[in-house]
Amino acid sequence: MDPTTEMKGFRAVKVSPEMTAELKERARKGRVWSVIATSAAKSGHPGGALSSMDIYMTLLAAADVSPDRSDCMERDRIVISHGHTSAGFYSALAAYGFFSPEEMYPNFRRTCSPFQGHVERDVPGVDWGTGNLGQGLAAGVGFALAARARGSNSKTWVVMGDGEQVKGQVSEARRIAAKEKLNNLTVLVDWNDIQISGHIEEVMPVNIPALWKADGWHVIECDGHSYSQIYDAMRCAVTHDGCYVILCRTIMGKGVSFMQNIPDYHGKAASGEDLATALKELGSDMEMFEKALEARKGELPKGREVIRCVPDLDTGIPVTYTKEDKKDNRGAFGKALAQVGELNYKKEGRTPIIVFDCDLAGSVKVDSFAKACPDNFIQSGIQEHATATVAGAASAAGAVSLWAAFGVFGADEVYNQQRLNDINKASIKTVLTHTGLDVGEDGMTHQCIDYVGLFRNTFGWKVIVPADPNQTDRATRWMLKEPGNVCLAMGRSVLPVVLKGDGTPFYGDGYTFNYGDIDVLREGKDAVILSMGHFAGRAIAVHDLLAAEGISVKVLHCASPLG
Known part of the structure; x- marks a missing residue:
């Protein structure tokens, strides 16, 4: 039996040694798959994937998510804001059965593969595709607000990088969450102190805890490679009121000696002897990598189809305005x-x-x-x-x-x-x-x-x-x-209200809006005026002026210019 099942929904009060051993082994495999994925693609971001791995493994064990409910409305949602760590999150999802690792790591970053270089909703378990940095917290706020409006008890989890903390959109989202008292939203920050251009204090100095505290958030700091500390912090957040951020101190490139704390490996895949060393340190070998290269020539996997919800609404009875209405x-x-x-x-x-x-x-x-x-x-x-x-x-x-x-x-x-x-x-x-x-x-x-x-x-x-x-x-x-x-x-x-020739409203009783329709407001045979929006009334006025001079002009209105 999987010992981590008791972590689901935070039933376990503490992480046991058996749970720790299981999570550690999953993280080891996840790091292997991440290194192989980025090296097979000859591109990607292995450093952040390795530093976030223990956060991902703990989060997926505890959050209310599972492969058989990845499209269920009543479940937790996970947003990966530093979407470039996709190899790490995909590997963590594979470790929990959302898809097979052999489906992912040979096809990472392949053209038309669902396993793109930044997380995408085509992949089961990914709830929001974050392109440029700074998007994830705002997406998480949206998920949390929707859950509250639905009366749902589900929670939203956002995992972020440390470099994006200086972005203005993150500050905006922090304030909205605090103002709305979103108790169902928790943030975890991978704080490895390194971004693509170097160490944070060299790129743009920032006091990360102070930023969150200033906007009214509760701040917890922990070891981002300690499953028990991460779990304890998450459990504290979900059992107390208020918005919580968990700052997880991590090591860039965790698990691979020559990658650790080296900014180059933010976005540099290992190759040659370095790759062999990395795989050996993680308990794997080059044979697995060679098999991945061969599989990379094969058929592409298919991503999931994202189905939009159809709202259930009573839209009421339309209001009709007459020519006298202003x-x-x-x-x-x-x-x-x-x-x-x-x-x-x-x-x-x-x-x-x-x-x-x-x-x-x-x-x-x-x-x-x-x-x-x-x-x-x-x-x-x-x-x-x-x-x-x-x-x-x-x-x-x-x-x-x-x-x-x-x-x-x-x-x-x-x-x-x-x-x-x-x-x-x-x-x-x-x-x-x-x-x-x-x-x-x-x-x-x-x-x-x-x-x-x-x-x-x-x-x-x-x-x-x-x-x-x-x-x-x-x-x-x-x-x-x-x-x-x-x-x-x-x-x-x-x-002015657009009228028919008899003076009644053109878009009044009996009219139904259909996207893509082009409406004939006036008939004519000598020329055509195609109008959009508020120019419809002016086009009719031009029609009348030209009619007085014996020129017959058809007037069309296109309300759907892209339809």
Whole structure:
């Protein structure tokens, strides 16, 4: 019987000698697989993989995760923020049966392999793909918020590197977690004091414990190679209130003498005699490596398919605005959001809607939702980088997640975070106001005219630019139930309601929003005007002027420029 099974869910009060022996052997094998994986690929990050290994082995033993529940909603979530240690985490997952090690280490970093150089959701057991450093804590905050909104007892674990602690997005995420009192979130930092350019004090000096304490976190320090100390710290964190960070003192390249505490091995694979020495010290040999090289020529393994959740929501009855109504698209969005929110707020069986704001609630019109659904409204302050990731991760963990911001903040400023939301197959709803040419009063710093092009650069984002308040209302309700990442973009001004020739609302009763449709607003035979967004009303005005001169122009409206 596996002695570490008693560690699951922290049933064991202490780590026994038998548990320690089992974890030590798993870590030894994991280090062998990590070295072989990086050396077979002739690239990778063996130093961090080896230093984090004991953290990974302890975490996977204790957290509520298992191979047969890797896609289950009610389970713990683990985020690896220093995603370049992928060889180490993949090896740890293999040690716990998420897949076979022979499937992983020969195929590490191969083109089209799921076992990419930075952790990816294609691999069972990986909950978030972290590209550049500093992303993981924000993703963990999103998972923890979604679990809380679902009423789940699951926990979120984030493992980070020490070099990324200076990044601004990490500070933003720390503050959001502390403000929201996320007792279900615990962070472990691999503190080996080395990053790619050298020792931390040489690259950018930082007082890591002081940073976390300043933002209201409880700090525990431990030996990152002591299974009992890591486990005790984790158990303390989950049995006490407050946000906890565990600073694990480790040795870069642990287990391989010539790699230990050498910055070069942050991102340098061993080769030749050095590789043979490394494998011998870890209790293996070159024969295993040669077999891996041969297997590397074989068929690629298949990754898992990430399935997005389909929300269960009552989207209510659309509001129809008439030609007498003076309304901006922002206001129509805000009213529809508040109505849908109130219909589903804390209703059993409904998917929770979480709305995020960065100190713009009144301007982006999410203030009505905040009043109707206060527990599901997250005020993040002026911290857009973390918020984009927090909201994205929450949408991948069982919540409908919406973030509203000005276009320059929600698209331009956080392009990489939105790109990672796409890569991670999230389902964030990003509502952008103050976009397009309808922002002149605020000046060029606030005029976002590149949002369509930015999202076109990604593989999966949908973009909706509604023509008037009626289409905005219906697009909002459609978007909230649609899996995948959706951007709803609009300007800031009051717009006329788009009317049919008989004076009734074009997008009123009987209209259903369908992504990708192009609407014929006016018929004509001499020319065509293709409009998008608030220009629809102007295009109709041009149609009428030309008609008076005997020129027949068809007017089309495309609300889905990427559809």
